[in-house]
Amino acid sequence: MLSKFDYFRPDNLQDALKYLDKNPGTNILAGGTDIMLELRSNKIQVKNLLDVKNIPETKNLSYTPGKGLFIGASIPVNRISEDATIREKYPALVNSTDALASYQIRNRATLVGNICHASPGADTSAPLLVYNAKVHIVSSQGTRIVEMADFVTGVKKTTVKDNEIVIGVSLPDVEDGEKSIYLRKSRIKGHDLCNVGLAMRLKANGEMYIAIAAVEPIPIRLKELEKSLANKDLTEDVAPWIQEEIKKYINPRKTSVRSSAEYRYHIAGVLAKRGYLNLIEKEAN
Template identity: 50%
Template sequence: MLSQFDYVKPLVLDEALDVLSRDTDTYILAGGTDLLIMLRHELINARHILDIKAIPELKVFSYVEGKGLEIGANVVVNKLIESEVVRDNYKALHDAASCLASYQLRNRATLVGNICNASPGADLPPALLIYNATVKIASKDGVRTVPLKEFFTGVKKTQLTKHELVVSVFLPEPGQDDDSCYLRQTRLKGHDLSTVGVACRIDKNGKACIGINAVAITPLRLTALEDELNAKGITEESILWAADEIKNHIRPISDVRSSKEYRLHMAGVLFKRCMMQLMDKEA
């Protein structure tokens, strides 16, 4: 049974920010795929629900050549899969979106909701991290932009305050001769959460970028490992070295989905598969 709450559906962004500035016990509803479950199981006690689906500014999905792609808070995950821009320019994001839940849920779930839920095992963040995504955050006090790698602060925790909402996520244009992929391991075939997920990218300068989930309290960008790998040069030998070294850059735990040891092993396996796949394309 749902608890009683006030429901507000503003038509403009300023109205939504007014509500957030007044009421600290307000939960934001976009796709609702996580929020409604929490309400139904009484995991949260919401006094106010702010439905942002009708706000035009949050529906933006805009690619500007030479700049990049902006994805608004109301853009559903299936939009990423259907977009030629995402498929051609941000392949790891296309891969990760295709892994997420079922077709029906992807018609409701949003990219912004996925990052705001801040699950350590979420599929989209590793792909966003390797593209240096930034998060545009608004409140009555103004707008601020935060690198996604700084947005997550813990399990189900972010930099967002009670008075703020995420307007959009921006991905800089990768440029030509840039490729990426996302691979994950799950307990079951089909619609399951990641045991480990790895996103790899070789950018236009031939440098590797590595994102990973489910191996720490937040999704991670493994910049230290990237630096070591890029200093060696990307070869089959250095990829095998990094696949073994990756275990020293992550801190997984054992839980109902996997043991710590299995996650350590699969992180290296998935990284190697990703990088070898990208190297095969370059050959």
């Protein structure tokens, strides 16, 4: 049984921000796939619930050549997966949205909700890191834009303040000839949270960006690994090297119900090799 709370669904951003100023600690609702489960199971108690789905700024899904992609906070992940332009230009992001939960849940779940929930295993976080995404946060004091790399601060913790709303995420445009991929490993086949999620992006100039999720408390970009890789020719011979090298730059969480630290080390290496070979168009064993 749901506890009693005040529900507010404004039609504009100004009313939403006024409500937040008057009601500190308000919970935000977009897709609701996480918070509604927690409410129904009485895992959390809320006093005020602000539904942002009617706010125009959160319903924007647009791509502008030369500028990039904007994904509003109310956009269900299935709209991302099914958008032809996004599939072409941001394949790693689509890999991650395709992997998120079930098709039915993806009709409600949002990318912004996925990163704001800040679970270590959030599938979309690693691709957003390799695309240098930015999070757009609004309050009555104005707008601030935060790099995705600085957005998640801990397990279920972000930089969002009590009087703020995330209205969307922006990704810079990609260059012609780029490739990217997101790979994951979960305990079972199907709709399970990932034990390791790895995003890799090969730019047209040969630079490779690499980010990992679910291994540490927050998703991280492996910039030192990228620097080491920059000194190598992108040949098939590098695949065994990257499989072992990635383990130097990660510090897996202690053994949990999902997997041990040793297993995460192993899987990170396997996915790094597989992703690397995919990007240089070689088949992994």
